[in-house]
Amino acid sequence: MTTRHDLAGTLQELQSIKIDTLTVEQRKQIIISIDRDYEELAEKAEQLKLYTLTELDQGNPNVLAHCRKYTGRISEDMKEFDELRSTLVDSVERSLIKERMAKFMGGDKHYAVFQIVISTLIMLVLTLLVYDIVGGPDAERPNFLQGHIIFWIDAACCVIFMSEFLLRLKCADHKAYVWRHHWVDFVTSIPIPGGAQLARFGRFARLARFLRFARLLRFLRLFFLFWRGMDKFQDLFDVRLMKRTLKWAVVSTILGAILVYYLEGIPAEGTGEFGEQVKNIPLAIWWSFTTVLTGGFGDIHNPVTVSGQILTAVLIIMGMILVGVFTATLTTIFVGEQAEEIEKISLDLGHRIDHLTDTVESLKRDNDS
Secondary structure, eight states: OOOOOHHHHHHHHHHHHGGGGSSSHHHHHHHHHHHHHHHHHHHHHHHHHHHHHHHTTTTOHHHHHHHHHHHHHHHHHHHHHHHHHHHHHHHHHHHHHHHHHHHHHHHHHHHHHHHHHHHHHHHHHHHHHHHHSOOOGGGGOOOGHHHHHHHHHHHHHHHHHHHHHHHHHHHOHHHHHHHHHHHHHHTTSSSOOOHHHHGGGGGGGGGGHHHOOOOOOOHHHHHHHHHHHHHHGGGOOOOOHHHHHHHHHHHHHOOOOOHIIIIIIIHHHHTTTSSSSSSHHHHHHHHHHHHHTTSTTOOOOOOOOOHHHHHHHHHHHHHHHHHHHHHHHHHHHHHHHHHHHHHHHHHHHHHHHHHHHHHHHHHHHHHOO
């Protein structure tokens, strides 16, 4: 007899079945099945086309609505197959890379430890780079946090990051997959020295414009490193649309901060007329964040240039879209959970009604007899 404990165990096993828990062969078989489903969809589309053309030749106006209805269904099915197939193909490639990297390192435990080390180093470099941006001149820093010390620590970590990227590239069957999904790893594996280190490379490096460009490159690398850190912890978010929304929010905030700094903050260095609230990158990030999140109601800095005003308008519209999508995604998740509960209740009511109907029929037959 099945006990409640056995039922709970079976349900737990069913809930644990996900794409990544399947074997590589099982995933490949599903891909083959999806390819067959594509053929069936193509046949349905062809039949719908022939039927629509035939009815149109006979002057049937209702066939247009019929065509739009079933074309939409076929299109939705194709999108679902595309998304599932893309997920499966990426999952297979990811599993093969992980398996080969683990074999190269001597086992799954060594691979897991190496990934923990990479994540720890990412957080370390992120912390050091942020401190290098906001920590002030070297004279005000501790000896172990001088700019050149941070650069060499960053460079040493970049050697490890680049080694991981090259090993991943070597273990992949399709190199394009690695470049498509891990290009950020490559970018963040290139150390970019700060202004103090660049000044040692020659007189041209001391030009203010070049140093400003180098500062921008260094900050962009900090942003990509943060993006890479999000990818490392992406398993915390199972909803793809939510991950995409969060990433685009970060992109919008960072790009908005860089642009407002160059459009509104830099003139303040020479004239002091405006841009005090965005005169450096950290303040510009805060302005951009509040503009995206609140729709410009933060009232931290009102742009005075036409370019700055256009940028503000774009960020406000982008923020409205991102917040709307994020809210809608959360709502869909909660409504989905409620829908499951409603479906369970509906099924239970259906069983009760069927049982009641059988009871009534039985009593009726007894009375007739």
